[in-house]
Amino acid sequence: MxxxxxxxxxxPPLPEVIEAVSRASASAIGNPSSLHWAGRAARRIVDDARDRLAAHLHCESGSVVFTSGGTESDNIAIHATTAAHPGGGTIITTAIEHPAVLRPLEQLQSPQWQLQQIKPNASGVIDTQAMIEAIDAADDLRLVCIMLVNNESGAIQPAAEIARHCRTRHIPILIDAVQALGKIAIDATQLDADFIALSAHKIGGPKGVGALIVRRGVKIAQLAPGGGQERGRRSGTENVPGIAGFAAALGIIxxxxxxxxxxxxxxxxxxxxxxxxxxxxxxxxxxxxxxxxxxxxxxxxxxxxxxxxxxxxxxxxxxxxxxxxxxxxxxxxxxxxxxxxxxxxxxxxxxxxxxxxxxxxxxxxxxxxxxxxxxxx
Ligand SMILES: Cc1ncc(COP(=O)(O)O)c(C=O)c1O
CATH class of the missing domain: 3.90.1150.10 (Aspartate Aminotransferase, domain 1)
Incomplete structure (x- = not known):
């Protein structure tokens, strides 16, 4: 057995998701960027999914950027932020992040870019005060990255408190909420982070689709420039069936x-x-x-x-x-x-x-x- x-x-993908993916695959035959009827039908599916994800997370639809998953969302946030600082600086993260955050940060490390990794306590939780002290002590801080729920231990991290502090200091913050979806409530407006990374397959959605929630007013440089989809924030023809499946998975589990x-x-x-x-x-x-x-x-x-x-x-x-x-x-x-x-x-x-x-x-x-x-x- x-x-x-x-x-x-x-x-594993939920029956509702398999149904939504197959319906969108059959009905959305056009390219969502095309202006004709077939394109408009595909665009409607993407926009409807965007509205549903935004409602689920309590944020504006315009904040949702569909991506290929958590890894791409984390990478976009990191590269978009660091690209705006050619002179480098400091990034503070935790020692328990997923490789989707740790690897791109380690790759950046150079005489220009310093990386500080805050360790958790013996229970696997990052100490809020220790992180805030590190943030306050860094004078050229460009980005803070912290996960909401750890994928290995399940320990819930003080990402909301850290985000609140970053807001008062005007420091960009990425919250990796990939393991939080379906496990704890996520209110993007309350979190008020510059970036929130999500992935569909952790909640029974399709693999290879996710989202980056970008706070209004935050500009992002494209990792892979191209056709300027997702309001110029993530180029490439949208994964219409995957996006439909992501929306169908929301709130079920x-x-x-x-x-x-x-x-x-x-x-x-x-x-x-x-x-x-x-x-x-x-x-x-x-x-x-x-x-x-x-x-x-x-x-x-x-x-x-x-x-x-x-x-x-x-x-x-x-x-x-x-x-x-x-x-x-x-x-x-x-x-x-x-x-x-x-x-x-x-x-x-x-x-x-x-x-x-x-x-x-x-x-x-x-x-x-x-x-x-x-x-x-
Ligand atoms: C906390 C966390 N971040 C990022 C990822 C990567 O997400 P994806 O598999 O959608 O690329 C995972 C996947 O396990 C994860 O657990």
């Missing part, structure tokens, strides 16, 4: 519904494997996520055994799996490399039940015992 328990990596399953799983895990430890257990966390360590075993090996038994779970960050480096998030939290290598992430979503959680506990126990026997325990 196959059990999918990796919703933070991606949420509430990952808070999976808190009882996650909590049931964690209490059984701690009872059956007492040496296991739940990461970020005492932090405010997204309700569907459980990241834990199993001392003495290798997370990747457990993951492969679970895969053979039909379970789809992740070890550390799914986006960087395949790489044998321990999770940078766990490292930043002060977890040692050996323990970090034992980490497994389970993220629940539609279709899951407590029976899946129970079956996973049994499979974990079997894998762990097998590995311990092999290691001569």
């Amino acid at each position: 196959k059990r999918y328990l990796d919703f933070n990596a991606t949420c 509430d990952f808070n519904d999976y808190r009882p399953i996650r909590d049931h799983f964690e209490s059984r895990l701690c009872a059956s494997i007492p040496e296991s430890s739940i990461i970020a257990a005492d932090a405010p966390r997204s309700a569907n996520t459980s990241l834990f360590t199993l001392p003495g075993v290798d997370g990747e090996t457990i993951l492969m055994q679970l895969d053979l038994a039909g379970f789809a779970v992740a070890s550390g960050s799914a986006c960087s799996s395949g790489k044998r480096e321990p999770s940078h998030v766990l490292r930043a939290m002060g977890v040692n490399d050996t323990l970090a290598r034992s980490a497994i992430r389970v993220s629940f979503g539609p279709g899951n039940s407590t029976a899946d959680a129970d079956a996973l506990i049994e499979a974990l126990l079997q894998s762990r015992n097998r590995l311990k026997q092999m290691a001569g325990f």
Whole structure:
């Protein structure tokens, strides 16, 4: 039996989304930039989706720029802001960002561009005061980047407080809200960030489509200049079916519904494997996520055994799996490399039940015992 328990990596497309994508693929035959009837029909689909996303996030439709996903949204915000400062400066971010933020920032690093990464506390949460102090101490600060919900631990970050401080200091801020959509309420007007990055596939929308919410008045240089779509902010013919699917996914899944399953799983895990430890257990966390360590075993090996038994779970960050480096998030939290290598992430979503959680506990126990026997325990 196959059990999918990796919703933070991606949420399988919802039936409503598949229907919307296929309807838009069949009906929107024109290019949304064309002035004729076929173009206008495609344009209507894009504009309607833009209005729905704006209403969902409580922002203006004009703030929504459709992109190919979270990675592109983060990159546009970073490059657009830094391109306006040829003389360089300082960027402050956190040590627990997704690679979609960390990699472009690391690439920028040069004698002109300094990067400061604020570490989280042992529970995986960035200390608001520490970040504000770093912001106040930097005199040539060009950009602040912080995520709203961490993809590995689920820990909710003080992005709203940091954004409020940045506004008073007139410092641009990017909030990566890719893992927050469907998990915590997002009010773009209240957040008032210069940029908010989003991705459709985390909420059951299509893969390869997302959005960047750009605060009114913020100018952005195009990463890939071209036909000037999205009001000159992101060139390229819009992914009309993908955008329709993104809009169709909005508001359907509430990952808070999976808190009882996650909590049931964690209490059984701690009872059956007492040496296991739940990461970020005492932090405010997204309700569907459980990241834990199993001392003495290798997370990747457990993951492969679970895969053979039909379970789809992740070890550390799914986006960087395949790489044998321990999770940078766990490292930043002060977890040692050996323990970090034992980490497994389970993220629940539609279709899951407590029976899946129970079956996973049994499979974990079997894998762990097998590995311990092999290691001569
Ligand atoms: C916090 C965060 N930011 C950015 C991304 C990248 O989004 P996408 O897969 O749409 O490029 C992810 C994907 O896992 C993520 O979790």
